[in-house]
Amino acid sequence: MGEKLISINIEDEMKSSYIDYSMSVIVSRALPDARDGLKPVHRRVLYGMYQLGIFSNNSYKKSARIVGEVLGKYHPHGDISVYDTMVRMSQKWTLRYPLIDGQGNFGSLDADPPAAMRYTEVRMKKISEEMLLDIKKGTVDMQLNFDDSLEEPTVLPTRIPNLLINGSSGIAVGMATNIPPHNLKETIKAICAYIDNNDISVEQIMEYIKAPDFPTGGIIYGYDGVKKAFHTGKGRIVLRAKVHLEEIHGRQCIVVDEIPYQVNKSEMINRTVELMKDGKLEGIYQIRDESDRNGLRIVYVLKQNIINTNVLLNNLFKYTSLQTYFNVNNIALVNGKPVQLNIKDLIQHFVDHRQSVIIRRTQYELKKYKNRIQTLIGFLTILDHLDKMIELIKDSKDHNEACDRLIQKFKLSKHQSKSILDIRLQSLTSLEIDKIKREHKELVKKIAFLENVLRQHSIRMRIIKKELLNIKDKYQDKRRTQIDYLGSEVNMEDLIEDEQVVLTISHAGYIKRTSLSEYKCQGRGGFGNRGAIARESDFFKHLLIATNHQYLLIFTEKGKCFWLRVYEIPEGSKISKGRAIQNMIHLQPDDKVNAYILTGDLTKNKYVKNHYVMMVTQKGMVKKTSLKHYSRPRKDGIKAIVIREGDSLLEAILIKGNSHIFIAVKSGKIIRFSEDKVRSTGRMSSGVIGINLTIPEDSVIGMICLEKEEKGQHLLVVSDKGFGKRSNLKDYRITNRGGKGIKTINITQKTGSLIAIKKVTDQDDLMIIKKSGIIIRIPVSDIRVMGRDTQGVKLINLKKNEEIADVEKVYNKQVV
Incomplete structure (x- = not known):
């Protein structure tokens, strides 16, 4: 009784509901932000660890503790989704530069599952701390969490170009992203080149970033796919394992030292064994997995009377995961909308984000220094009238009266008068007075510099460049993935x-x-x-x-x-x-x-x-x-x-x-x-x-x-x-x-x-x-x-x- 029924066209309702659902998946789950390269769950994990103080120089904490923190405060989803994210962020074969330092069993290249969250422990990597620096200086927008009880950042004020160096992958509704990782040293050099010349071409950027750099190494076979991906944000890159020939106990062997990115090692070996049984791969006597904690090593022991070794190797590339393809699709969120981005676009959005962070950080510091200098000016004002100030305070019946009388007598602001009332007597020594004068002088210089930062674009660019070069000096490493530039033009017979x-x-x-x-x-x-x-x-x-x-x-x-x-x-x-x-x-x-x-x-x-x-x-x-x-x-x-x-x-x-x-x-x-x-x-x-x-x-x-x-x-x-x-x-x-x-x-x-x-x-x-x-x-x-x-x-x-x-x-x- 009393119910009111509203007739709605089911087609319109389905369309509206599906669009709402798809946008929620796209924006809140599957696609990374072009600025910090993180999806919401990754951002919440790092922010939760930051709030708990689990930094790289502190002790490890149980993974379950962080998962509970993130679930209870920021991420209203299943605990598996948060823990799996933490696991991937700690795996050195998944991320080019891992963001979490894990202790315990966090899986393997064979896709072995990690131990339960109650057994493993984690803490932040030093490089991930660079993503949260200055977050308390109002550098990024904050938003209310799911129950409006807390605030969380909409983006991190990252100093590292995370989307470029670690990449990202995800499947949304009607679209997907697959951004490859790159070498940090090459990436920062390219960003600095862009800062020096905003009109730099993609070809010129490729002089610095040669190609993606995958955590598992391997070889990029051919360069056409890399060129297309860098120019358009979409392309197909051929990845090959790194192999060499070796004679072991009188037998010729093919030894694999590095496998392509995202290849399951055990599945690849099992698939090879099946092909041997089916007669598609002849000439292999035995396969041994000799990988250990020191590195990967897979040995294909060959038969005595085999077909040409190069033909066998090419058949391995053809039929097994020793050769795979990485389909680049650089889609990221720009102003909350999914956009296809080429390599220059990715760099531009990061530099723009850094400039925004520096402007907001400068404004925060400028406000802080100006407040402090006002306090110092108040101190300096009453230095020559200490006796009168003390007498005035003694004659006042309470704190508020003393504050008002100081304001009237010495023309001070309310903030200044309160600061003077809070001053300790030991600060009135000549040594402390000299210290106040020096601080005032330094603050005047800092304020002048910060005001110049806000006025001049070139100074902001110099700051971004300086901070990036500092990051490069701290975290740079050698390229892992080799590049075979002629690969796309090389046919099978060219290897024979x-x-x-x-x-x-x-x-x-x-x-x-x-x-x-x-x-x-x-x-x-x-x-x-x-x-x-x-x-x-x-x-x-x-x-x-x-x-x-x-x-x-x-x-x-x-x-x-x-x-x-x-x-x-x-x-x-x-x-x-x-x-x-x-x-x-x-x-x-x-x-x-x-x-x-x-x-x-x-x-x-x-x-x-x-x-x-x-x-x-x-x-x-x-x-x-x-x-x-x-x-x-x-x-x-x-x-x-x-x-x-x-x-x-x-x-x-x-x-x-x-x-x-x-x-x-x-x-x-x-x-x-x-x-x-x-x-x-x-x-x-x-x-x-x-x-x-x-x-x-x-x-x-x-x-x-x-x-x-x-x-x-x-x-x-x-x-x-x-x-x-x-x-x-x-x-x-x-x-x-x-x-x-x-x-x-x-x-x-x-x-x-x-x-x-x-x-x-x-x-x-x-x-x-x-x-x-x-x-x-x-x-x-x-x-x-x-x-x-x-x-x-x-x-x-x-x-x-x-x-x-x-x-x-x-x-x-x-x-x-």
Whole structure:
């Protein structure tokens, strides 16, 4: 009865209530003030400790005592919110310059929880006391607490640029802030530079503040994100762990000395172990966390036969928190409103705040000194009339009468007369009188200076600068986070040495890469060095000279194309067996690798448009297709050529569009024709006839391309029984494609069938690999130049029933 109902649109009510809630979160909880860099809870913790007198030179007090003080007087929220704030303010891996000195268990880098507040103790750090200096001099506005019983500061009169040196993070409603910490020494130098020149640019400020400086150290990888963040207040900074290679007990190890900011160490290690189990990180034998109170140390013990260490390290950066991102978003409260601020804005708001503090402090001190000087003037006035003053006081019946009579007799103010009545008799000695005169003289000078401070902006700036330099001298330290300025421009391959390597692929599909320097040059007719240990019923079929940074296009006999980087291929010694290629590409069980192409950068349009892939099948079909069609193969591969029934892809070569093509067959014949006889087609074609096979059991064994005929170039052929020879290129006339070809070697039972053709010069070396895995390297100059009809000379000694698997040439300039 008597209730009054008011109809309200629910949409309007929800909108109004949500806006009120969101502004409360933004202003009173989540975002820091641009002046002191603190959120309300941080400010209340420091002010509560200040009120209790828990300074850096006093004893520690129980955390529960401070939490109770803050809750009961200033912060009407849960005790966990206050204690967690205190914990973070004391953690040296959370704040660049911790504000609270904690004693006890305050957590760890592994995100271990701190001990309960009844066990831990705290006191203020010396640097945090600098934030509260002069607070009793009316330097900042005060506001009533939640129950209007006490006053608390709306901002602290900080002498340190806390928002810049410690940063801040928080999630409000509809917005978030993530301000990185910076080095105090660099920051103060930049602020002083701004004071000297308010028109200083962000670029000039960056000459002093190089980049953020995180408490856990690490490396800022690349500078573009830093530049953007400094200019706009928003950017993405790449952080990497600081690592080095170390040999421990005969094993190669990757040792982590510093991890990126805000990374949970134990979670990172556990995630790495999961990736090892999933097969995404191969080559790690064991992970040991050897961190202690003296510092962080994580040891990744590597396996004996690992892939390239640099590749493994880059995979760690890619898949684990050894590389993270700090998304800068400099949002802070300016006049109670959230504003996006760049580095210069942050400096400007701090300097403006310091100037306001100095003005209010000066006004407070000026008022205090003026009151004191009035008192001294009263003392000096009655010094020559001491006897009359004493007589007047003696004749007065009480204090009030004496006060009034002094005012009338000596023309004093009420304050002066009261001060004279309170004076002690011992102050009337000549020594004390001289002291009063000196104090009066000093106060006159101080008042004149303070009045100048209020009048002149330049004097205030000098004071700010002087106080900042004093802070720098007391608290400066070295930068912890290194800066890799080229990081943003460095690709993964730039961290891998671009050395010459030998790629070998076995008949069963095992691939590896070995440094070319492991193969020593021998004379013709030698037995060779031990290469890979062949698996049972396996032999090594392909050998290729490459560099780590090249791209490898892999072609299968069924006409599919796959894409790999050379450095992604597992590294092994000469006697290692390699890794199954089907574990690296999605190869079908009934397919196998038959050809490969080494290319340059496939991401460059000009490069792929100016190159073609020339392919040949065992049945003599040829096909020319632009390299751009193979520049972006899919994970499961792409169709490179349509293979007809009974045929298979044999060879693929990279050409530029103006070559002569040589195709050799097992029976010892070669055909030479111009590339322009084969028009370029798309991927989904089968090509045209390159050479006509007249013998049913005959097949193509190889193809070479000749861009231009140069002096000293020869055609080298090798048979499977170890015979070979060189012949002049001019001995092979140019014909149309589709012919039968002409003889290049006299095939006999002694020589065996033709197995390889190569284009060589005297400066080249030849590498020959047997099916047993034995490899020999001989100079091409040791092989005679002979006519087309001869059988050649013996290149390598073969044991009974032994045959050659593959042949490759090596340029001497490639020899390491």
